[in-house]
Structure formats: C-alpha cells, structure tokens
Amino acid sequence: MTRDQAREKVIFALDTGEFAHVQYWAETLSDKVGMFKIGKQLFTACGPAAVRMIQKFGGEVFLDLKFHDIPNTVAMASVEAARMGVKLFNLHALGGYEMMAKTVDALDKEFKGGDRAKVLAVTILTSSTEETLKDVGIEHAVPDMVVRLATLARKAGIDGVVASPREIPLIREACGSDFLIVTPGVRPSFAALNDQKRVMTPAEAVNAGSDYLVIGRPIGDAPDPAAAAEMILDEIVAG
Numbered sequence: 001m002t003r004d005q006a007r008e009k010v011i012f013a014l015d016t017g018e019f020a021h022v023q024y025w026a027e028t029l030s031d032k033v034g035m036f037k038i039g040k041q042l043f044t045a046c047g048p049a050a051v052r053m054i055q056k057f058g059g060e061v062f063l064d065l066k067f068h069d070i071p072n073t074v075a076m077a078s079v080e081a082a083r084m085g086v087k088l089f090n091l092h093a094l095g096g097y098e099m100m101a102k103t104v105d106a107l108d109k110e111f112k113g114g115d116r117a118k119v120l121a122v123t124i125l126t127s128s129t130e131e132t133l134k135d136v137g138i139e140h141a142v143p144d145m146v147v148r149l150a151t152l153a154r155k156a157g158i159d160g161v162v163a164s165p166r167e168i169p170l171i172r173e174a175c176g177s178d179f180l181i182v183t184p185g186v187r188p189s190f191a192a193l194n195d196q197k198r199v200m201t202p203a204e205a206v207n208a209g210s211d212y213l214v215i216g217r218p219i220g221d222a223p224d225p226a227a228a229a230e231m232i233l234d235e236i237v238a239g
C-alpha cells in the first residue's frame with residue numbers, strides 16, 4: 001500500500017470542545033489524514049460551524065453523532081446531517097430496522113439518487129465487552145451481536161458499519177465486500193489503550209480489510225501529533 005492510500009484510510013477523531021483547536025488540527029493534519037471526525041463533544045460545543053471550518057480547509061468530515069431515537073426523528077436528523085455536505089455520518093443499529101430503513105428512505109427522497117453522505121450503523125461500541133452487554137440484558141457474544149446488527153443494517157439499505165477491526169472477517173462474510181467497515185478501536189504500538197477494549201494495530205486493521213481507521217488520542221495526545229500521524233502511516237505502509 002502506498003503512503004497516499006494509507007493516508008486516505010485514516011480518520012482523525014477531532015475530540016475537543018474548543019473551536020480554536022479545529023483550525024489548528026485542520027492545518028496540522030490535512031496532509032497526514034484523509035478525513036476528520038466530528039463527534040458529540042465538538043458538535044455540542046460548536047455545532048455546524050466546526051463542520052464548515054474543516055470544509056474550508058478542504059477536509060472531508062465524518063459526523064459521528066450516533067443517532068438513536070424514534071424512526072421519524074432519526075430520519076429527519078439524518079437529512080440535516082447529509083445537507084451539511086459531510087462524507088459520512090452514523091446512527092445506532094440498536095435503534096432497529098424501521099429506524100434505519102426510514103432513514104435510508106428519507107435520504108433517497110431528499111437526494112433523489114444523487115451523490116449523498118454515506119450512512120453508517122454503529123454496531124457494538126469498541127469500548128464494550130461481553131460484560132457490558134450482560135449489564136444491559138444482552139446475553140449474546142459480542143461478535144454474534146455485531147454480525148446480527150450489521151446484517152440488519154445491510155438489509156435496511158445502510159451503507160456500512162462502525163465496528164472493531166476484530167470483527168471485520170465476520171462482517172465481510174455476512175455483508176459482502178461492497179459494505180463499508182469503519183473501525184475505531186485502533187491502537188498503534190506506541191499508544192495507550194485508554195477506554196478501548198476490542199483493539200487492533202493500524203496495520204492489522206488494514207490487513208483485515210478496514211475501509212477507514214478512526215484514530216484520536218494516539219495522535220491528539222501525542223507530544224508531537226504530526227510525527228505520531230506519520231508513525232501510523234509508516235506502520236500501515238510497512239504492515
């Protein structure tokens with residue numbers, strides 16, 4: 001894999017509450033990552049202005065708000081997300097089939113089959129384990145739940161999933177090669193696990209078939225973030 005191909009796969013999780021940081025990260029990492037992820041912290045603090053700031057620097061955005069509500073609310077919020085011109089956004093597969101299918105239907109009506117944001121379904125969070133699931137009354141193994149939710153999302157017309165890289169082979173087998181798999185829970189050899197539980201290294205995730213790797217703190221908390229991003233690209237290219 002070339003360095004450019006590796007760069008295209010890396011999504012930086014821009015987890016900050018400060019609008020001033022957005023421009024800093026866009027300038028520092030634009031030539032080192034392929035996309036910027038705006039999640040709950042930054043969107044709650046700064047709203048669509050954060051999306052526009054990344055776009056002003058020519059960056060693509062993954063809007064990670066993980067919608068989970070009644071079908072109509074999620075479908076309407078999804079249309080608003082897609083209108084911002086983001087490349088990816090997501091909802092929770094645990095919201096169910098009707099919520100996902102209604103969202104796809106609303107997007108198709110709004111964009112009339114034209115180019116639009118890809119919608120992803122979050123399966124089981126990469127910070128979760130079997131114990132986390134048991135605590136909320138789910139008695140299934142994590143990989144079984146991930147495949148079950150990915151299959152449901154595919155049936156509803158969703159474009160792909162968010163999952164741990166560990167589950168890629170099972171998702172590919174169930175959902176095929178044209179289904180996007182976006183993987184947080186990626187930890188390069190030099191980084192701490194933090195609250196992530198189901199992890200792989202960047203090279204392992206790419207070799208397993210991840211379309212995009214989401215990486216936040218290993219870059220953002222590093223003493224030299226640009227150098228950390230370069231080390232991650234080295235690891236992928238060598239991998």
Ligand SMILES: O=c1ccn([C@@H]2O[C@H](COP(=O)(O)O)[C@@H](O)[C@H]2O)c(=O)[nH]1
Nearest residue numbers: 013039124125126184185214215216217
């Ligand atoms: O299952 C999931 C879904 C989303 N995330 C998000 O990805 C990043 C990961 O950041 P790190 O600092 O690399 O751990 C973060 O914004 C999460 O909200 C996830 O980790 N797992």
